[in-house]
Amino acid sequence: MAMIELQNVTKDYGDSRGIFNINLSIELGEAFGFVGTNGAGKTTTIRHLMGFLKPNTGTVQIKNLDAWQNAAEIKQCVGYTPGEIAFPDVKTGWEFIHQQAELLQLTDLSFANQLIERLQLDPSANIKRMSKGMKQKTAIVVALMADPPILILDEPTTGLDPLMRAEFIQIIKEEKGKGKTIFMSSHMFEEIEETCDKVAMIKEGKIITIEAISSIMSNEHQQFIIEFSNEQESTRFMQEKLDSVAISHTMVSVNIENNILNEFLAILSTYQFDNLTEQNHTLQEQFYHLYSGGQSHD
Structure with missing residues (x-):
């Protein structure tokens, strides 16, 4: 069952700015990542989910409710952290937390207190004097404290130090x-x-790919760095019919399809080399690869 669904959503601001023909479906219990450079359309997409923007064309639904028409009802079951945090005219973090709890008709703040402790937040601080990180922690507490079934988080760890970012990741794993x-x-x-x-990766307002994290991390090919014993061996290896690139006079990077791995190792055994290192695949590598030449995905 799709909990969040965008179908053919376009918001055109002119000059190629906006989002175009966005199709996304997030299932019940699924954790879905959304990546792209600044200005790619991430926040615009999220603002449609929250009912802050109405699309020019297409539909946005959360729990089968129209995100624009039923925005008030949807907010009761969604925890949200905005990309740009702007607090209302309140003095302290506590005041804001209590104000939001009242809006959500939340009387038990025990989970909020747990989050405050784990994120090392001082909610008694003057909200206008809070650092970016403290404001971010306050927003996270408010988004999660009512235990909503859906979380929509726009750059939630901006301003957090590495220790707090690790704690946030642990909290999200628990929520999942x-x-x-x-x-x-x-x-x-x-x-x-x-x-x-x-x-999903978004570029210039268009989705360029949607992939399972597991398939990115276990790619169909493996990348190796080979350090040859001398330049002659390196030059000779470059003449093999393999997908290889010279990094230096004696070092070569090679991509090997999984189905020819044994053949590659047999070829390599005929060469003098000092070191062979397997490179791990990461989302970051996939992102840079697709951003440099990826096609849009409708």
């Missing part, structure tokens, strides 16, 4: 373990790798 549906944009590829089942 409760069966929650999570949609998260992030610049931090490791966050997406560690928490998400699938990822």
